[in-house]
Amino acid sequence: MIALIIERKMNRTKLAIAVIATQIFSTHSVVVHAQVLEEVLVTARKKTESLMDVPVAVSVVSGAAMDNEGITNLEQLSSQVPGLQVGRSALASSIYIRGIGSGGNLGFEQSVGMYVDGIYQTRSRQFTQSLVDLDRIEVLRGPQSLLFGKNTVAGAIKVESSNPLPGDDFNGYLIADIEPEYGTARGTAVLSGSLSDSFAARLAFRYQESDGYVDNVYIDRDVAQRDDTVARLSLVWQPSETLRFTGKLSRTEMESVGIEQTNPVVDSTLLDQTLAGNTRLITTQVVGAIAAFATPGFTAGTGSKEYDSWTGNLDWAPYDEEETESNQASLRVDWELDQLTFTSLTGYSDFYFEQQHDVDFHPGNVAGGISTEDVELFSQEFRIASDFDGFYNFTAGVYYEEQELQVDANPTLDGSLGGVIGQLPANELSPLLPPVPLSALGVNSAWNGLVLASLDPANAPLIGAEQINIYSGVSNKNDNDTLAIFGELTFDLSDFLFLDVGGRWSEDSKKTNKQVQLGVGAPGEQTVVIGSDGVPTGALDAQNTGVVAVSWSLANAYPHNQNLKRDESHFDPSVRLRWHMSDDAMTYISYVEGYKSGGFNASGDSSNPDGTPGPGTEFEDEQAQAWELGVKTTFWDGRARLSTTLFRTEIEDLQVTSFRGLTFVADNAAALISQGLEMEGQFALSEGWEVGGSLAYLDSEFDDFTTGSCTIQQVAAVGIVCNQDLSGERGPNAPEWSGVVYANYEQAMGDNFRFRFNISGAYKDEYFLDGDLDPNTLQDSYVKLNARIALAGGDDSWEIALYGRNLTDETTYTFATDAPLSAGIYGAWIEEPRIVGLQGRYNF
Numbered sequence: 001m002i003a004l005i006i007e008r009k010m011n012r013t014k015l016a017i018a019v020i021a022t023q024i025f026s027t028h029s030v031v032v033h034a035q036v037l038e039e040v041l042v043t044a045r046k047k048t049e050s051l052m053d054v055p056v057a058v059s060v061v062s063g064a065a066m067d068n069e070g071i072t073n074l075e076q077l078s079s080q081v082p083g084l085q086v087g088r089s090a091l092a093s094s095i096y097i098r099g100i101g102s103g104g105n106l107g108f109e110q111s112v113g114m115y116v117d118g119i120y121q122t123r124s125r126q127f128t129q130s131l132v133d134l135d136r137i138e139v140l141r142g143p144q145s146l147l148f149g150k151n152t153v154a155g156a157i158k159v160e161s162s163n164p165l166p167g168d169d170f171n172g173y174l175i176a177d178i179e180p181e182y183g184t185a186r187g188t189a190v191l192s193g194s195l196s197d198s199f200a201a202r203l204a205f206r207y208q209e210s211d212g213y214v215d216n217v218y219i220d221r222d223v224a225q226r227d228d229t230v231a232r233l234s235l236v237w238q239p240s241e242t243l244r245f246t247g248k249l250s251r252t253e254m255e256s257v258g259i260e261q262t263n264p265v266v267d268s269t270l271l272d273q274t275l276a277g278n279t280r281l282i283t284t285q286v287v288g289a290i291a292a293f294a295t296p297g298f299t300a301g302t303g304s305k306e307y308d309s310w311t312g313n314l315d316w317a318p319y320d321e322e323e324t325e326s327n328q329a330s331l332r333v334d335w336e337l338d339q340l341t342f343t344s345l346t347g348y349s350d351f352y353f354e355q356q357h358d359v360d361f362h363p364g365n366v367a368g369g370i371s372t373e374d375v376e377l378f379s380q381e382f383r384i385a386s387d388f389d390g391f392y393n394f395t396a397g398v399y400y401e402e403q404e405l406q407v408d409a410n411p412t413l414d415g416s417l418g419g420v421i422g423q424l425p426a427n428e429l430s431p432l433l434p435p436v437p438l439s440a441l442g443v444n445s446a447w448n449g450l451v452l453a454s455l456d457p458a459n460a461p462l463i464g465a466e467q468i469n470i471y472s473g474v475s476n477k478n479d480n481d482t483l484a485i486f487g488e489l490t491f492d493l494s495d496f497l498f499l500d501v502g503g504r505w506s507e508d509s510k511k512t513n514k515q516v517q518l519g520v521g522a523p524g525e526q527t528v529v530i531g532s533d534g535v536p537t538g539a540l541d542a543q544n545t546g547v548v549a550v551s552w553s554l555a556n557a558y559p560h561n562q563n564l565k566r567d568e569s570h571f572d573p574s575v576r577l578r579w580h581m582s583d584d585a586m587t588y589i590s591y592v593e594g595y596k597s598g599g600f601n602a603s604g605d606s607s608n609p610d611g612t613p614g615p616g617t618e619f620e621d622e623q624a625q626a627w628e629l630g631v632k633t634t635f636w637d638g639r640a641r642l643s644t645t646l647f648r649t650e651i652e653d654l655q656v657t658s659f660r661g662l663t664f665v666a667d668n669a670a671a672l673i674s675q676g677l678e679m680e681g682q683f684a685l686s687e688g689w690e691v692g693g694s695l696a697y698l699d700s701e702f703d704d705f706t707t708g709s710c711t712i713q714q715v716a717a718v719g720i721v722c723n724q725d726l727s728g729e730r731g732p733n734a735p736e737w738s739g740v741v742y743a744n745y746e747q748a749m750g751d752n753f754r755f756r757f758n759i760s761g762a763y764k765d766e767y768f769l770d771g772d773l774d775p776n777t778l779q780d781s782y783v784k785l786n787a788r789i790a791l792a793g794g795d796d797s798w799e800i801a802l803y804g805r806n807l808t809d810e811t812t813y814t815f816a817t818d819a820p821l822s823a824g825i826y827g828a829w830i831e832e833p834r835i836v837g838l839q840g841r842y843n844f
Contacts, residue, residue, distance in 0.1 A: 087814020223258025361827025
């Protein structure tokens with residue numbers, strides 16, 4: 001069935017694929033003297049295996065390759081891995097594999113599990129952290145529930161740092177990178193070696209600073225200005241050949257000023273509708289639109305101004321500052337006992353992220369706020385695996401995890417409405433607003449009433465228009481515990497045929513205390529006016545207290561103090577049949593199930609007016625069922641390898657967040673089907689040349705999604721409370737075609753020098769950047785070219801290189817959405833432009 005569906009959509013590309021295949025296989029005649037490809041080892045199944053033997057769709061990027069191109073995080077890497085999308089957005093990072101990912105609600109866990117040295121990373125912001133001294137990154141596509149557990153319905157990313165080796169002499173390297181156009185400088189130092197015959201240590205350190213690649217013309221400064229520091233200490237003690245201890249301590253500090261957010265689209269027709277009296281837009285959109293368009297020079301960031309930014313809240317300094325602190329400790333014990341291997345992995349991590357940000361996405365000082373995430377995690381896994389010579393083998397284990405998570409958000413609205421009130425005469429604004437008294441307005445018109453009250457001199461004491469900033473304080477304190485038992489049996493049906501049958505039982509318990517209180521004051525300087533119990537504090541008089549309450553009722557933010565709890569349990573089966581057709585070829589077919597846990601809406605807008613939990617307070621878990629057919633083969637006497645994967649994943653009860661003006665609604669409203677074909681190959685053409693690439697076709701669509709959030713154009717036509725039917729539509733972050741090709745060349749130049757050259761090209765088809773599939777958030781297809789040329793010493797003790805990323809200077813984005821309170825203005829997070837860097841490396 002999968003093949004039939006895909007075949008109907010591939011007709012137009014058959015000729016191109018045939019040509020590519022012909023070119024690849026026609027190289028047979030020129031590789032007689034080629035070198036053998038180096039074997040790639042992975043731990044995708046939590047044991048060391050050859051990439052060509054592991055029955056999982058996995059892509060591997062070495063740490064050395066990342067260093068060579070100046071890549072320091074997953075966002076920079078994702079454009080080179082088909083099917084992977086990683087980037088920043090307004091509230092969280094955006095992570096998708098095969099078109100499957102999570103929305104921006106901070107209460108959502110991820111569809112892609114990330115593991116650094118085996119330890120789970122719980123928050124999306126951890127996906128965009130700086131990385132240093134890596135052995136490799138493995139991107140596992142498709143549900144990985146058996147060995148990795150919950151929140152891997154799309155796949156898993158395994159980040160493996162380098163380890164010291166007992167017995168090695170002291171060694172290490174120094175790397176210095178300069179990317180002058182945007183003031184980026186980076187230094188890396190690694191020292192490794194043995195302290196005794198059985199004990200070794202490795203210390204890695206990196207510091208990076210950058211002026212940023214976006215020109216914020218509003219505040220006359222380049223952004224984002226960043227300082228990143230990453231350090232890791234790794235210790236290995238191997239008292240015997242059968243016992244090994246590996247301990248790691250790491251710390252990451254990241255600080256930045258400004259964000260890479262621009263305005264790629266400004267649709268003035270929606271403002272024109274507002275001015276013409278379209279009350280569907282007036283009710284929530286007029287204020288910010290007028291404030292932004294009234295700013296001299298404000299326009300869409302198109303043409304030569306794509307990297308110009310207008311974001312800023314000048315009255316609320318500091319503006320758009322971010323701070324990240326992260327610590328992680330782990331201890332792994334591997335003990336071999338005859339035909340059994342026992343593994344213990346203990347992990348602890350704490351992660352803190354604070355952002356003081358402008359959330360109206362334009363120069364009007366309308367909305368801003370402070371948000372923080374603070375999480376502590378402890379995990380323990382015990383695992384035992386057999387290596388019998390008989391009919392069967394097994395892997396079994398138990399996993400325990402506990403999290404303490406605090407998520408706080410303090411969105412603030414400027415009482416001067418971006419400077420509109422107090423700057424423009426009342427007679428210029430009053431025609432835009434329905435002339436009705438505040439008491440006669442409904443929820444959707446409450447903000448209009450607030451504006452009218454400000455403009456009416458008789459009501460001036462009611463609002464204190466230019467002084468009051470109203471805020472909603474949202475606090476979510478979460479305790480999350482997970483217990484899982486898993487196991488897999490492998491049956492040797494013959495010398496070539498193997499059956500893997502397993503399952504994982506998991507139990508999740510979540511407790512949340514959620515509080516919302518309302519107040520006044522600039523970000524970081526607020527005074528509580530109405531407590532979480534709904535009782536006024538007396539900080540303001542009754543009239544102004546009422547204004548605060550009415551203002552936030554527009555966004556469905558009501559004071560509340562809720563203690564919530566949910567428990568869920570799952571059993572996820574896994575079945576896989578493997579056929580080793582020869583020593584160099586293997587095929588497999590698998591069926592797996594997985595889940596992403598449910599939880600609670602972290603937004604402050606899901607309460608009923610009386611403070612009780614309202615619709616959207618709680619969302620259920622989502623489930624995945626996936627089939628996969630894979631073929632992996634090595635040929636041409638080890639000079640070439642090729643992997644092909646055919647897949648289909650069905651997601652039920654997909655967790656989605658609908659953004660409606662100022663309101664976020666979390667729900668299990670959709671079903672999604674992701675299916676397609678992936679190919680990946682490497683070819684050693686000669687002693688000096690290696691070429692390769694990957695190609696991915698993705699057919700991703702909502703199978704059932706009748707309650708999708710409306711675009712702002714639909715709001716203008718229908719009203720703020722509307723839905724659109726997205727059933728049958730392609731989901732966001734799901735390019736139909738994507739691919740990568742590369743070529744590496746290395747040649748000795750006598751005894752003293754070596755010449756190296758690398759070039760790669762990445763293509764991605766067009767795809768939507770927001771869940772409402774607004775045409776203004778469509779990312780065009782693109783080709784990005786990376787290259788590197790280097791001269792090294794004959795003994796490889798030194799190297800000087802010139803490298804470039806995105807040499808085609810493509811303008812691409814990781815997320816885009818229509819700005820709150822401002823009809824027709826879009827905010828988007830822009831990726832780096834052309835980057836050229838100079839690198840020096842010394843190995844010792």
